[in-house]
Amino acid sequence: MSAEHTVDTIGISTSLFISGEHRRGGAGKLPIVDPGTGKQIGTVELASEADVQDALEAASQAFPAWSQTLPSQRGAILKRAARLLLERADDAASVLTTEAGKTRVEARGEIGRAIETLMWNGEQAGRIEGRIIAGAADGSVRYSIPTPLGVVAAFTAWNFPAVLGSRKLGSALAAGCTVVLKAAESAPATAAIIVQALADSGLPNGVVNLIFGDPPAVAKQLLSSPVVKAATFTGSTAVGRSLAALAAPRLIRCVFELGGHAPVIVCQDANIDTVIATTSPAKFGSAGQSCVAPTRYIVHRSLYEQFAEKLAAYAQSLTLGHGHDTDTTLGAVANQGRVDTLKRLTDDAVARGARLVTGGAQAELDGFFFEPTVLADVPTDADIMTEEPFGPIAALIAYDEFDEAIELANATDYGFAAYLFTDSLRRRNQAIDQLKAGNIGINQMAPSLPDAPLGGIAASGLGYEGGTEGILSFMQLRLVSQSAPRDTGSTRDSASRRQHT
CATH class of the missing domain: 3.40.309.10 (Aldehyde Dehydrogenase; Chain A, domain 2)
Structure with a gap:
């Protein structure tokens, strides 16, 4: 098992991961329960206010270098993480089965989808393109340039911890953003496995920081921080509305996948x-x-x-x-x-x-x-x-x-x-x-796959996940309008004198 979580005869122990280091949480521990037995199988460390602040600072400090890293290099790290997760798939599926109550078949399938998601975003990272648009005046041209937004606060639910973690991390990292991931406390080790695969693949310290804690308190602190520029969440509509209210004062961009019926x-x-x-x-x-x-x-x-x-x-x-x-x-x-x-x-x-x-x-x-x-x-x-x-x-x-x-x-x-x-x-x-x-x-189901955008309507969400659109959710399309300098009389006279001499 990875260094971020350990599994022994007693159970699963999952720590925080901040600025490339595993640490205990300043707010104590929470028991992890196996839904299939109702018995405790381990503990997860809970972040204090100071831990959350450290995670925010680490992500903020890592952003300038990560956002300037070549997209192909960012993609290479995601693809290496996908390959590492494939090597660790059996252990990951076992952990997922134990802490989330899934069958082994379901757990293996979810780990497979997580691998596919990381790999697709890795491939796509170098394909995000801008546009050249005809200018509105003679000699002018316009450029639409996608630029990473900044630090992303990501919140994942317990029902699909591998897929949701890889989806949010894959798109945000491909875009050039850094992330503070607040994963579900009831299924923490699966999220830890995803993050560890990224760290072991050469992800720079501070680019992804994993925390757990009291959900309302952590959410309030993350979305009150001036360094957070986007929030992505999967979970209930009620919690989504609460997060949207927290994000509203600073107009943080929100990408929410909420409930369905x-x-x-x-x-x-x-x-x-x-x-x-x-x-x-x-x-x-x-x-x-x-x-x-x-x-x-x-x-x-x-x-x-x-x-x-x-x-x-x-x-x-x-x-x-x-x-x-x-x-x-x-x-x-x-x-x-x-x-x-x-x-x-x-x-x-x-x-x-x-x-x-x-x-x-x-x-x-x-x-x-x-x-x-x-x-x-x-x-x-x-x-x-x-x-x-x-x-x-x-x-x-x-x-x-x-x-x-x-x-x-x-x-x-x-x-x-x-x-x-x-x-x-x-x-x-x-x-x-x-x-x-x-x-x-x-006449078929409609699975959410990494290569196509998906977003809910009304109470089911905001924005899109998946596809190129999912990566662009964490980028700003900057419009640059540019004209060549116009010739002046003095420059024309100078050019004429040079011609005659």
């Missing part, structure tokens, strides 16, 4: 088996704790009962258990609070008239497990129809006309992902035009 519209010409085979791994993968996971199935009435029956059968086929068990196909949710929320949403829906097809309770296992749940005939006033469940619950509702399905799909404040299954070109075009979502999958 993804609808799946199943039209009358869809193949039920195909829909379930396509969406269920995303619905129940990572125990449903994904902002792009399908949550509301809006099914044409002619297919409705058969669809509910088959989706319930899929849910019942899943095997709950610890992620390290090879038979496990559905892991734990993050903590007991998630279990309590899922139970509340289920009970509320049933009380309002929904039909519990399967699941609906905490599983009788050590740790934090909720049964894969299918709710049918869910009324629109049930909490689960507007509140992101973030767990292994599917809510079903029938529709008759396609306009009704679109209306139901758009009936939340969220606008992140949406899915449609149909062979009708007319319905596809209508959905693309009318669905309130920044990420639409038609």
